Amino acid sequence: MIKNKKLITAVLAIVGLVAIVFFAFSLNNSKTQSVEADQKASKVVSKNTKKAAKAKPSPKKDLDEWKHPSESKDYPDLSKYPDAYIQVSIADQKVYIKDGKDTLYTMKAATGEKDSPTPKGTFHIQNRGDSFYNTESKEGANYWTSFKDWGVYLFHSVPTDKDGKYVESEAHKLGQRSSHGCVRLTIPDAKWINTSVPEGMKVIVE
Structure with missing residues (x-):
């Protein structure tokens, strides 16, 4: 019976450790994806800003x-x-x-x-x-x-x-x-x- 309790305790400890590792990995992966998304968004904004800077306003016809x-x-x-x-x-x-x-x-x-x-x-x-x-x-x-x-x-x-x-x-x-x-x-x-x-x-x- 004591042996079984020890075995159960060990299994629970292993399961808990695996859960903690999985949670930490998921959290880190989420942060990485968030940073990559922010970087992509930043690049898009940067490209759009450059395009806007290059775009020249169409000349208005002088009505006079x-x-x-x-x-x-x-x-x-x-x-x-x-x-x-x-x-x-x-x-x-x-x-x-x-x-x-x-x-x-x-x-x-x-x-x-x-x-x-x-x-x-x-x-x-x-x-x-x-x-x-x-x-x-x-x-x-x-x-x-x-x-x-x-x-x-x-x-x-x-x-x-x-x-x-x-x-x-x-x-x-x-x-x-x-x-x-x-x-x-x-x-x-x-x-x-x-x-x-x-x-x-x-x-x-x-």
Whole structure:
């Protein structure tokens, strides 16, 4: 009987020791997993922080861009560039003042819509005027300069209404095909072409 009691006591001691070891192992393993999880979370946060730091905010379009020259630099002095010409890129929605392969100045533009496209080809500067208003399209513009059909296809400012006021909803469309076939420009860009580009200058629309 005493032997049995000793045996039972020994077994209980062993079971208790195993339980203690198992509990200690489980606790340690839980802490390890918690640390690893914290480290992974820290890495994720770190990566997201780096991505956020690298991400640049999308530039906001300047809603008043139609009131200003397209570039901050001065317009070119065409007296120094006797072979200069104008290149209109429908794909880029830009007007380039070129001298050979060199671009002297770049202007934001809006060419004709698909159902009233700006004609492609090689033309030349023709007549010009201060302003006009078309009763059919119910739009006008300032500083117009013709490059085809003597007053039909023009460089001009963003549109005006019948009272001569600029139509801001249309002015904000620089950079997209939105005209009736003419080439819309900012007010200062249109004025510069109107007052500075000589008659006969080559115009390439492509």
